[in-house]
Amino acid sequence: MAKHRGRGVATINYPIGMNLGGDPSQALVHSNPSGKFTVALSSIDLGQGMKSVTRQICAETLGVPVDDVYVDTADSDTGPHCMGSFASRGTHRVGNAVMTAAREARGVMLEAAAEELEVDPGDLETDGKGSIRVKGAPHRSISVRDVAIAAQFRQGKTISGRGIFLVPLSDVDPETGEMSPATCYAHACLIAEVEVDDETGDVTVLKMNSTYEIGRAINPKLVEQQLVGGSWMGMSHALYETPEPYYPNTRDGPRDFNEYLMPGPGDICPHDITVLERPAPDGPFGAKGPGEMCANPVLPAVANAVFNAVGVRINDLPITPEKVLRALKARAGSPAARTR
Amino acid sequence: MLEFRKDIFADERDDNLIEVGQPTARQDILGHVTGTSPYYDDHRFGNLLHLKILRSPHAHARIRSIDDSAAARAPGVKRIIRAADVPVNLNTLLSLIQFGKDDEPSLASDVVRYKGEPILGIVATSERAAIEAMALVRISYDQLPAVFDVEEALKSGAPSVNAAYPKNTFEYYGKYDHQKLRYGDVDAAFKQAEIVVEDRYQMSPIEHAPTETNGSIAVPDTNGRFIVYTSTQALFFSLDTSAKINAMQSNQLHFIGGTVGGGFGGKVDTLTEPLSILAARLTGAPVRYRFGRHEEMQFGSPRGAERIYVKDGIMKDGRIVARQVRCYFDSGAYTRLSSYAVVKCTAHIPGPYTIPNVHADVYCVFTNRTPATAMRGFGVTAVDFAMECHIDKGAVAVGMDPLEFRMLNMYRDGDMKAHRRQAKNTALIECAQVTAEKANWPLRDEFRRMSSRTGGSLERGGVVDRTRAPALASAPKLAPADAGAGRTRVPSVAPPPVVPQRIAYERPMAAEPARAAPPQQPASRSVPTPSAAPPASSPAGSTHGAARFSSVFGTRRR
Numbered sequence: 001m002a003k004h005r006g007r008g009v010a011t012i013n014y015p016i017g018m019n020l021g022g023d024p025s026q027a028l029v030h031s032n033p034s035g036k037f038t039v040a041l042s043s044i045d046l047g048q049g050m051k052s053v054t055r056q057i058c059a060e061t062l063g064v065p066v067d068d069v070y071v072d073t074a075d076s077d078t079g080p081h082c083m084g085s086f087a088s089r090g091t092h093r094v095g096n097a098v099m100t101a102a103r104e105a106r107g108v109m110l111e112a113a114a115e116e117l118e119v120d121p122g123d124l125e126t127d128g129k130g131s132i133r134v135k136g137a138p139h140r141s142i143s144v145r146d147v148a149i150a151a152q153f154r155q156g157k158t159i160s161g162r163g164i165f166l167v168p169l170s171d172v173d174p175e176t177g178e179m180s181p182a183t184c185y186a187h188a189c190l191i192a193e194v195e196v197d198d199e200t201g202d203v204t205v206l207k208m209n210s211t212y213e214i215g216r217a218i219n220p221k222l223v224e225q226q227l228v229g230g231s232w233m234g235m236s237h238a239l240y241e242t243p244e245p246y247y248p249n250t251r252d253g254p255r256d257f258n259e260y261l262m263p264g265p266g267d268i269c270p271h272d273i274t275v276l277e278r279p280a281p282d283g284p285f286g287a288k289g290p291g292e293m294c295a296n297p298v299l300p301a302v303a304n305a306v307f308n309a310v311g312v313r314i315n316d317l318p319i320t321p322e323k324v325l326r327a328l329k330a331r332a333g334s335p336a337a338r339t340r
Numbered sequence: 341m342l343e344f345r346k347d348i349f350a351d352e353r354d355d356n357l358i359e360v361g362q363p364t365a366r367q368d369i370l371g372h373v374t375g376t377s378p379y380y381d382d383h384r385f386g387n388l389l390h391l392k393i394l395r396s397p398h399a400h401a402r403i404r405s406i407d408d409s410a411a412a413r414a415p416g417v418k419r420i421i422r423a424a425d426v427p428v429n430l431n432t433l434l435s436l437i438q439f440g441k442d443d444e445p446s447l448a449s450d451v452v453r454y455k456g457e458p459i460l461g462i463v464a465t466s467e468r469a470a471i472e473a474m475a476l477v478r479i480s481y482d483q484l485p486a487v488f489d490v491e492e493a494l495k496s497g498a499p500s501v502n503a504a505y506p507k508n509t510f511e512y513y514g515k516y517d518h519q520k521l522r523y524g525d526v527d528a529a530f531k532q533a534e535i536v537v538e539d540r541y542q543m544s545p546i547e548h549a550p551t552e553t554n555g556s557i558a559v560p561d562t563n564g565r566f567i568v569y570t571s572t573q574a575l576f577f578s579l580d581t582s583a584k585i586n587a588m589q590s591n592q593l594h595f596i597g598g599t600v601g602g603g604f605g606g607k608v609d610t611l612t613e614p615l616s617i618l619a620a621r622l623t624g625a626p627v628r629y630r631f632g633r634h635e636e637m638q639f640g641s642p643r644g645a646e647r648i649y650v651k652d653g654i655m656k657d658g659r660i661v662a663r664q665v666r667c668y669f670d671s672g673a674y675t676r677l678s679s680y681a682v683v684k685c686t687a688h689i690p691g692p693y694t695i696p697n698v699h700a701d702v703y704c705v706f707t708n709r710t711p712a713t714a715m716r717g718f719g720v721t722a723v724d725f726a727m728e729c730h731i732d733k734g735a736v737a738v739g740m741d742p743l744e745f746r747m748l749n750m751y752r753d754g755d756m757k758a759h760r761r762q763a764k765n766t767a768l769i770e771c772a773q774v775t776a777e778k779a780n781w782p783l784r785d786e787f788r789r790m791s792s793r794t795g796g797s798l799e800r801g802g803v804v805d806r807t808r809a810p811a812l813a814s815a816p817k818l819a820p821a822d823a824g825a826g827r828t829r830v831p832s833v834a835p836p837p838v839v840p841q842r843i844a845y846e847r848p849m850a851a852e853p854a855r856a857a858p859p860q861q862p863a864s865r866s867v868p869t870p871s872a873a874p875p876a877s878s879p880a881g882s883t884h885g886a887a888r889f890s891s892v893f894g895t896r897r898r
Contacts, residue, residue: 008742009732009781011728011768019680019719044597045368052367055364063358070367074596076593082576084573084574175520177522179759181761187766189774209775211770213771220342242545244544244642248488248489248709249488250488275343277349277353278767278792279349279352285357295717296720296725297728313539315540316541316544317725
């Protein structure tokens with residue numbers, strides 16, 4: 001009886017946004033008279049950071065500090081339509097809509113600034129710190145705040161913008177499955193190292209090494225949050241979770257968190273993550289979306305590592321100690337094993 | 341630990357940005373860490389009523405009679421809601437995008453099709469009063485035969501689960517019981533393949549396990565409108581679904597979401613809003629309908645279980661020339677979103693690999709269990725599990741390192757995918773290289789030099805030739821006509837130059853660079869154990885061939 005170590009690898013890609021497209025999101029951006037901007041969305045921030053990502057995209061596009069942008073979400077009276085927060089679509093779809101809206105608002109802001117400075121709007125640039133200045137003549141500048149006041153009270157302009165992003169719905173050929181499922185894909189490779197106890201059937205994940213390519217990372221901390229949390233979920237899917245432990249038999253279903261197994265803090269392993277950014281041609285600043293795909297490589301990598309450790313293939317998830325032990329037992333009794 | 345490798349693909353990015361790329365703290369962080377971010381259930385109403393749902397104890401049964409008279413008289417009970425009270429009782433979620441037939445009632449009237457299906461709503465002054473009244477309802481059932489296995493459900497004579505789809509499969513394009521993917525000619529390719537690997541995979545159902553269960557509060561507003569506080573992941577999706585079921589105009593509903601205590605796909609289904617709104621309309625009071633933990637675990641829709649059969653045809657030089665997949669999505673008793681995931685799954689096959697012949701049939705199957713729904717990676721997670729375990733077996737069968745075997749077949753810019761769109765903006769080879777380097781997983785030089793941006797079939801005039809790893813260039817090349825590209829070409833008609841290429845894949849034991857060997861064959865392996873794992877990726881194990889493992893791993897060699 002012994003503990004065996006093994007490594008397994010998986011490489012995956014993941015489509016961004018709803019399959020086939022046809023999933024629009026809209027955004028409205030407007031300034032108050034003090035030059036503070038509001039982004040109005042009906043989109044939902046599930047905790048993944050959609051508000052932060054759209055806020056940074058808006059600030060970057062407008063050319064104002066992120067503190068001067070507030071993202072208001074999840075109200076059907078004030079936020080325009082959004083398909084929803086799923087299918088890794090938030091950063092890509094909502095981000096693009098916000099970018100379009102912010103670009104329109106920026107256009108009005110520069111026009112208003114140009115009128116105040118008596119120059120051509122094309123000669124102006126933002127400094128990202130709250131001022132608009134003449135290119136090549138930075139001493140000729142005006143604050144965004146003063147522009148907003150002038151636009152509102154003197155010029156009668158609304159510094160605002162509308163945005164929608166829609167990937168047109170693709171047809172599907174019923175005979176061949178020919179279709180345009182997605183416009184960009186995220187990528188990942190993950191190597192899991194496990195230890196398998198051949199007496200108890202327990203599988204312990206010791207270490208994960210991974211690389212995720214997610215297009216532009218709008219906010220690296222939020223990317224980290226997704227990738228760390230997602231790999232935990234992948235490990236949980238691989239080794240622990242199910243509401244129907246003897247599927248397709250429906251018996252023994254857990255009813256609460258005492259009965260539903262998930263890895264606890266002591267089961268989390270070191271995870272060395274590298275992020276690559278190959279910008280998506282149609283993503284906001286090249287962003288794709290790390291949300292869903294981060295869990296996916298963990299399941300097969302762990303299963304392959306179990307094989308590498310003890311030579312059994314568990315094809316049914318989750319890889320419970322019971323399944324490992326049954327497979328080891330079956331294998332020990334097989335003629336192939338005896339001849340080794 | 342997380343690091344960025346900004347050097348890779350740097351030439352494709354403008355990194356001269358100010359706000360984008362910054363680790364800016366989230367706008368709502370203060371609320372989150374001080375416990376003041378409002379969840380739907382943080383809204384307080386003095387006269388709040390509570391809706392609880394009486395659910396079916398049977399997986400399949402005909403309802404003969406319902407007697408709720410005692411429950412209606414029970415203390416605190418304000419209203420019983422029956423199927424007949426629901427303005428538009430039958431709905432399917434994707435009717436909003438004109439996909440599928442209305443097949444699921446908000447409240448069952450004649451037949452229950454899964455254990456836990458809602459039958460009656462009880463609105464009371466407290467959740468306790470509603471639950472106590474529930475015990476007074478008398479329902480008599482005639483139990484019907486039930487089916488729980490996706491393949492059993494497809495057999496003739498299986499119990500019919502869903503009245504809108506009596507054959508237990510979702511209907512595609514008005515004529516097929518599955519979604520097809522047809523690319524190239526798999527039959528011809530399997531005939532030519534030197535190794536065929538087949539296996540079956542089973543995904544488990546998964547509970548989303550959000551900290552906050554599904555729920556909503558509907559509040560009568562002035563002017564005939566209703567404000568709905570909800571945990572939904574998709575505000576307008578839920579609003580439009582609720583408007584349809586309640587036969588209301590969408591602008592009579594004001595949905596307010598916001599902070600959500602975990603979604604993961606489990607809060608797209610609009611499980612509570614239509615009935616909390618109906619209850620508020622019927623009573624004129626604010627009504628909360630929230631799932632208990634047991635309801636969330638067993639009757640809130642889970643990630644569905646997919647059963648996946650994969651068959652790969654492989655040449656001894658490592659090229660995968662054919663992949664056939666048959667996949668059954670267990671949708672449970674109703675469609676919800678599984679029909680959509682089937683198409684997404686089909687689009688994803690054969691994964692991030694350039695395989696010239698691909699054939700897939702993907703089914704959305706109805707069984708007598710809790711309807712499944714979206715979850716993180718919907719339509720893809722299970723098929724990735726199956727295909728990535730399967731390709732590992734292919735590597736063992738062909739005697740190659742599992743990562744190099746993948747990289748040889750990996751898609752690159754310009755490659756044609758099975759859904760007949762050209763790959764672009766790919767980056768998987770680089771992911772593999774970086775991960776291998778960190779993990780001390782030995783890759784030979786030619787694999788370390790590969791690039792997603794070069795060597796794709798666009799560059800090669802549309803010809804897919806996976807013998808193109810640089811070091812193999814000296815090996816005799818396949819004639820383009822035999823290389824198997826495009827939708828109708830049969831791959832590799834000419835047997836590839838087996839011997840030289842086979843040797844090229846053997847890892848030279850002594851020629852390994854100074855890089856440390858991976859800990860794949862730890863000391864403990866030398867202890868006698870039932871395992872004698874074929875460490876396909878280990879340098880020492882590279883002499884293993886397909887024949888040796890054929891009886892153990894279900895592979896066969898031609």
